[in-house]
Amino acid sequence: MPVSLVTAQAYLAASAALGLFLGWLVAPIAGWVVFSLALVGQLAYHLRHWFLIDRWSRAPSPAADLDGTGIWYEPFFRVYRHERELRREIGHLQGEVERFATAGQALNDGIVALDLTGRIEWCNRSAERYLGISRRTDLGQPIINLVRQPAFVAYLNAGDFAEPLRFRSDRNDGASLSIRVTDYGPDRQLIQVKDVTQAERLDQMRRDFVANVSHELRTPLTVLSGFLETLREMELTAEERSHYLALMTEQSDRMLRLVQDLLTLSSIESAPPPSEDQRVDAAALVNKLFQDAHALSAGRHDIRLESRGSGDLRGEESEIASALGNLVSNAVRYTPDGGRITLRWAIGPEGAEFAVEDSGIGIDPLHIPRLTERFYRVDRGRSRESGGTGLGLSIVKHALSRHQASLDIRSTPGQGSCFTARFPASRVMAADEVGSA
Amino acid sequence: MSEHVQHVIRAFDEELNRLRTHVLEMGGLVESQIQAATDAYHTGEIKVVADIVAADKKVNDFEQMIDDECVQVIAKRQPAAFDLRLIMGVSKIVTNLERAGDEAKKIAKGARRLHERGQFMAPGDAIDVRHVASMAVTMLRQALDAFARMDTAAAVEVIRSDDDVDVGFKAIIRQLVTFMMEDPRTISGAMDVIWIARSVERIGDHATNIAEQVIYIAEGRDIRHPPKEKKA
Numbered sequence: 001m002p003v004s005l006v007t008a009q010a011y012l013a014a015s016a017a018l019g020l021f022l023g024w025l026v027a028p029i030a031g032w033v034v035f036s037l038a039l040v041g042q043l044a045y046h047l048r049h050w051f052l053i054d055r056w057s058r059a060p061s062p063a064a065d066l067d068g069t070g071i072w073y074e075p076f077f078r079v080y081r082h083e084r085e086l087r088r089e090i091g092h093l094q095g096e097v098e099r100f101a102t103a104g105q106a107l108n109d110g111i112v113a114l115d116l117t118g119r120i121e122w123c124n125r126s127a128e129r130y131l132g133i134s135r136r137t138d139l140g141q142p143i144i145n146l147v148r149q150p151a152f153v154a155y156l157n158a159g160d161f162a163e164p165l166r167f168r169s170d171r172n173d174g175a176s177l178s179i180r181v182t183d184y185g186p187d188r189q190l191i192q193v194k195d196v197t198q199a200e201r202l203d204q205m206r207r208d209f210v211a212n213v214s215h216e217l218r219t220p221l222t223v224l225s226g227f228l229e230t231l232r233e234m235e236l237t238a239e240e241r242s243h244y245l246a247l248m249t250e251q252s253d254r255m256l257r258l259v260q261d262l263l264t265l266s267s268i269e270s271a272p273p274p275s276e277d278q279r280v281d282a283a284a285l286v287n288k289l290f291q292d293a294h295a296l297s298a299g300r301h302d303i304r305l306e307s308r309g310s311g312d313l314r315g316e317e318s319e320i321a322s323a324l325g326n327l328v329s330n331a332v333r334y335t336p337d338g339g340r341i342t343l344r345w346a347i348g349p350e351g352a353e354f355a356v357e358d359s360g361i362g363i364d365p366l367h368i369p370r371l372t373e374r375f376y377r378v379d380r381g382r383s384r385e386s387g388g389t390g391l392g393l394s395i396v397k398h399a400l401s402r403h404q405a406s407l408d409i410r411s412t413p414g415q416g417s418c419f420t421a422r423f424p425a426s427r428v429m430a431a432d433e434v435g436s437a
Numbered sequence: 438m439s440e441h442v443q444h445v446i447r448a449f450d451e452e453l454n455r456l457r458t459h460v461l462e463m464g465g466l467v468e469s470q471i472q473a474a475t476d477a478y479h480t481g482e483i484k485v486v487a488d489i490v491a492a493d494k495k496v497n498d499f500e501q502m503i504d505d506e507c508v509q510v511i512a513k514r515q516p517a518a519f520d521l522r523l524i525m526g527v528s529k530i531v532t533n534l535e536r537a538g539d540e541a542k543k544i545a546k547g548a549r550r551l552h553e554r555g556q557f558m559a560p561g562d563a564i565d566v567r568h569v570a571s572m573a574v575t576m577l578r579q580a581l582d583a584f585a586r587m588d589t590a591a592a593v594e595v596i597r598s599d600d601d602v603d604v605g606f607k608a609i610i611r612q613l614v615t616f617m618m619e620d621p622r623t624i625s626g627a628m629d630v631i632w633i634a635r636s637v638e639r640i641g642d643h644a645t646n647i648a649e650q651v652i653y654i655a656e657g658r659d660i661r662h663p664p665k666e667k668k669a
Contacts (some may be wrong), residue, residue, distance in 0.1 A: 137586050142458055145585040148465025170472060170578065 008071045011042070014350045032108040043072075053079075062087055110193030118142050118156065121188075130193045130424045132171035132176070143191070150178065166196065176200045205373070212375035216258055216390065220251035231310045254389075261391040264322065265374075268398045274316035279429055282312045282352070285321060286345045293328045293341065300337040309347040323399035326392045327419045335360035335416075349430070352423040371409060372397040396421075403427055456506050457585070460527055460534070463499035464581040466492060467534050470541040475570040478548035478633060489545040489594050496538040500570045503531045519654070526654040530584065530647050531611060537577060537643040540636040547633045551626060566630070568621060569605035570637045576602065576644035583648060595648035596660075602641035609634045625635060 015038030017359050023031025051074040056066045062084040068076030101122075104111055110127030112120055119142050121134065128134055131147050138146060144153045154262040155165040161181040169175050180192040231241070290305045297303060313320060329342045335358040344355040363371070367378045391409075400407050404424050411417035470492050477485050507528045510516060516524060577594050583591040613627045613634075649661050 132582075137588065141585060142454070142464075145458055145461045146582065148461055148468060148581065150466050150469055151463060153462055170468065170574075276597075 005071060011038075017037070018350040046072075049076075050059055052076075110191075112143060112191040114143060114191065116187035117125070118144065118189075127191075127193055128173075130169060130175070130177055132169075135414055142266075156181070186264065209374055212390070213262070216375065217255060220255045223251045224248055241437060244378070251305065257268050258389045258391070260394065261389045261432060265391060265395055265398065268319060268395065271316075271402075274319060274402055276426075277313050278314060278316065280313040280315055280317045280344070282347060283307075283310075285313075285317070285324070286343070286354070288321075289324055289328050290343055292325060293332055293343065296329055296332045297341075301332060301335055302340045303339075303343070304341070305343045305345070307345040309352075311347045312431065313347075313352060313403075314424060314427050319399040321401065322394045324354050324421060326396045327354070327421065330392060330419070331356045331358040331360065331417075332357070339416075349425060349428065351425045352421075352428050353417055353420060355420040357416065357418040359416040362415050363409070363411040364413050365411070366429050368409050368411065372407065441494045441528050449510075449520075452506070452514075453520060454526070454588045456503065456527055458512065459499065459503050459661075460530055461504065461581055461585055462502040463496060463503065463531065463534055464483045464577070464584075466499070466539045467494055467541065467559070468581070469537055470496070471544070471574050471577070473635070474541045474544040474548065475567065475574070477545055478551070479567055480545055481548075482571055483549045483552050486545040486579050493538055496535055502537040502569060504528055514555040515598040518657075522654045522657060524565050533643040533646045533650075537640050540639050543636045546628050547636070551629050553659055554626070569602055569609065569634065572598065572602050572605060572640040573637050573644065576641055577647070579646045580651065583643055583651045587590070587651065589652050589655050593657075594650040596645050599641050599645045602638060606634055606638040612655060 015035055018037070019031040019035030021031075022034050023029075026316045043229075049068055049151045052066065052068065052072075056064055060083050062080070062402065066076050066080040072246075098284070104122075104124045107124055108126055110124060110130045112123040112127045112131070112133070115121050119140050120138055122139070123131075123133060123135055131143075133141075133143070133146050133268075142158060149167055149170065151165065151167045155161075165179040167177060168175050169209050175195050176195045176197045178194045180194075182192070184190050227244050230236075231244060236244070286305070286307060290303070293303050328343065335341055339359040341359075342355075342357045344353070344357065346353045363378055367376075370376045371378075371392045377388070377390050397407050400421055404427060408420040408422065409417065410420075448521065452605055473485050474489050477483055477489070507524045511521075513521070522561050576598055579591055580595045582588070583595065613631055616623050617627050646661075649659075653659055
């Protein structure tokens with residue numbers, strides 16, 4: 001039996017005893033009066049505590065005190081403690097839930113949780129972006145009300161989720177999305193959305209690359225083997241022979257160039273990042289490019305050089321030379337006779353810029369974003385006729401991006417193009433700076 | 438829906454929700470039809486035209502089914518207030534969607550005519566209807582989103598952007614007129630493009646009508662044919 005209860009019983013017993021004693025000593029009425037007063041006191045004491053707990057329980061909170069005395073002390077304390085622990089646990093769980101929600105938010109993949117009728121219960125930010133839904137307005141909305149593409153609706157209704165669904169989003173700039181649906185919990189579904197635009201493009205590029213390489217190699221090879229057969233099986237005059245041999249040389253040169261370009265590309269791709277403190281003599285390089293342009297053009301074009309500022313570049317000389325050289329030779333090749341080609345070189349502490357401007361045939365803006373793709377050609381016939389392999393600009397872009405440089409292409413069809421390679425300040429070495437040249 | 442008072446009869450709620458979902462499903466079909474049609478026009482891949490024409494049949498079936506559902510709900514539940522407006526609005530939205538689907542079919546057929554004839558105005562490229570078409574498709578998408586969310590602010594936005602589509606349409610017409618004046622041989626091709634552009638412009642109008650119905654459903658305000666204000 002708790003001590004407090006014993007105390008309370010002792011109080012009652014003591015007041016009863018005092019009442020009896022006074023009743024016997026003075027008069028019975030005096031005894032009753034004393035005993036009643038003691039009971040009234042007791043009642044007041046309990047009422048006060050009833051009042052306390054009544055007030056507290058209207059808004060139970062560990063912040064408000066709940067102090068009882070005597071017999072009320074312990075029950076008050078236990079209720080108070082229970083409340084406090086409950087609060088702490090709720091706070092803890094809330095933190096946990098929030099942590100999970102934050103983790104869900106941080107995912108790159110989109111996540112949507114659906115209830116049993118296909119309504120959105122929760123989604124993360126990526127899902128909002130991919131599917132064009134919003135947590136603010138769309139919770140409780142059937143998902144097919146908002147993601148309405150027939151392919152998606154059919155997939156969700158069919159309920160066969162063994163294979164992921166791929167479809168083109170109509171919101172996110174036509175991104176390709178891959179959708180996976182998993183059942184979880186009783187009658188609930190989780191939709192995972194992944195952006196596979198890049199992966200799809202990469203796949204396509206790989207397929208195209210293999211197909212293109214095979215095609216590019218087969219064409220000259222067919223010509224070669226055809227001539228070989230002719231040479232072996234037919235009686236030819238010396239003149240015919242030499243003519244055929246010349247044609248065969250031309251074709252084998254083309255193959256050689258192609259393989260050379262492929263090797264350059266793969267060596268650029270696999271080489272370690274270019275050094276930061278190797279000096280590339282910019283003035284000499286630009287002069288050499290200028291002379292090369294003259295040699296290639298053989299007087300068919302009006303070629304000019306404008307050079308501004310002083311300083312050198314940091315990086316791998318062979319890569320930079322091959323990148324800029326490709327730009328120059330492209331300009332010469334695609335500018336009709338009598339056209340003008342301007343090489344512009346500017347270098348300063350804020351960066352360097354090499355621009356090749358020509359008055360050539362120009363490029364339709366449609367093609368510009370794809371120009372640096374391997375084997376992408378604006379005009380197949382023309383490119384091959386001028387000896388192009390279709391890899392030049394890929395090499396340029398790769399070599400430049402390894403030096404954190406960018407390639408900017410501007411062009412107006414029929415008026416000419418301007419290819420600009422921009423090197424950042426970190427790739428410029430002042431003339432007086434010491435480097436290992 | 439949560440934003441409106443639930444009915445005592447749950448089946449009624451479900452019927453209304455099913456109605457909305459059917460409308461939006463039909464809308465999704467029309468959206469993708471328009472998208473496919475304009476793609477076919479630009480890429481010249483006219484194989485999909487048959488699919489688009491076939492999808493139009495589905496759209497028509499949807500229209501009939503939804504209209505039937507509307508009649509059923511009215512007969513069975515005698516709806517009032519929001520529910521009545523929803524049903525009236527839905528039946529008008531469905532009509533507009535069906536017509537937008539017809540326009541998509543016209544675009545697809547026009548594209549097939551143009552590409553089969555293999556003759557275009559400017560050498561090598563189609564007149565760029567893409568810009569206006571994507572505006573119109575976006576309008577329709579936003580109108581349907583507004584319907585799903587009962588979002589009147591978004592609906593107002595849709596109604597406002599119809600002017601841009603009209604401006605784009607007029608620009609295309611001007612461009613085509615120039616072509617036709619320069620070279621009369623382009624006239625038959627240009628006429629086809631005009632019809633396509635016209636269909637795109639109509640799709641924008643249908644989207645506007647849908648947005649107006651959304652406002653009517655949500656607020657009970659009929660904002661069609663506003664009194665002409667002073668024109669700037």
